[in-house]
Amino acid sequence: MDEIEGSLVAHYEKLRSYGLQLLRTNPGSTVKLDVDIMPDSIVHFSKMYICLKVVKDGWIEGCRRVIDVDGSFLKGLCRGEVLSAVGRDANNQMYPLAWDVVPVENKENWKWFLDLLLEDIAMGQGRGLTIISDQHKGLIEVVKERVSECEHRQCARHVYANFKKKFTGAEYRKLFWFAAKATTTKFEDIMKEIKLIESTAYEHLMKKKTNKHMV
Structure with a gap:
């Protein structure tokens, strides 16, 4: 396979040609x-960083102003992470928008990625844009600094992954997801149920401002 495809290390020597x-x-x-x-x-x-013209034009012309950003580990010979931005199309399907291969997920690399992405999709300071992400501290800081006018929400799956480390059981899981999907009035009722079971669980979730910042 090395003779046919070349080694993974050798592929890096061709990245400039690939980009061109x-x-x-x-x-x-x-x-x-x-x-x-x-x-x-x-x-x-x-x-x-890569963002194809036809893809960014499609997002600008036909997608809602919601972007999910996340990082994923590369586990092969050449380590690092892939940072990606994914939108939602008119059928509510995933719409890959841009991606970035970096050595590590940190504030500096998230800033590099978001600066290029926001320029590509012409969103400036993010007015009218919603960004969904996990709770990576560097990313949260960059969004505050770079996209100050956007609405930044945390992915409920990531919030629950941290929540269940402290509060386990089927009842907590059921009420959490009921709350995540509820309307504002219903959300308040469900949070009261959580508070009756365990006040610290209620306080933990309210610190996340889940009624405004969790999707």
Whole structure:
């Protein structure tokens, strides 16, 4: 397979050519390649951002102003993370918008990704935009600084993953998801039920401002 496809390490040597090919076949796309130059002048890959022209045009023209951003680990020979932005189309299906390969998920790399993404989709400071994410501290800080006018909501699945570490049981799980999907009035009633069971569970969730910032 190495003879046919080449090694994964060797693929990194072709990234610049890959980026140029994307720009040639998809005019108007955004491809950014960042490298680190070592003291011995050897060039190492740092990060790469890709947003295809037809995809960003489709999001601007036909998708609701909601974006989910998240990171996923690369577990092969070359480690790192893929940062991605996914929208929702008119059929409420996932709409991949842009992606970025970085060495680690941190504030600096999230800023690099979001700066390029917001420029591509012409959202400026995020007025009218909703961003959904996990609770990564670096990302939360970047959204506050860079997209101050957007509505930033936390993914309920991530909120529940932390919640169930302290509060286990089927009753907590049932009430949590009822609350996450409820209207404002019904939400308040369900939260009262949680408070009756355990006041600290109620306080834990209210610190997340779940009635405004959880989806």
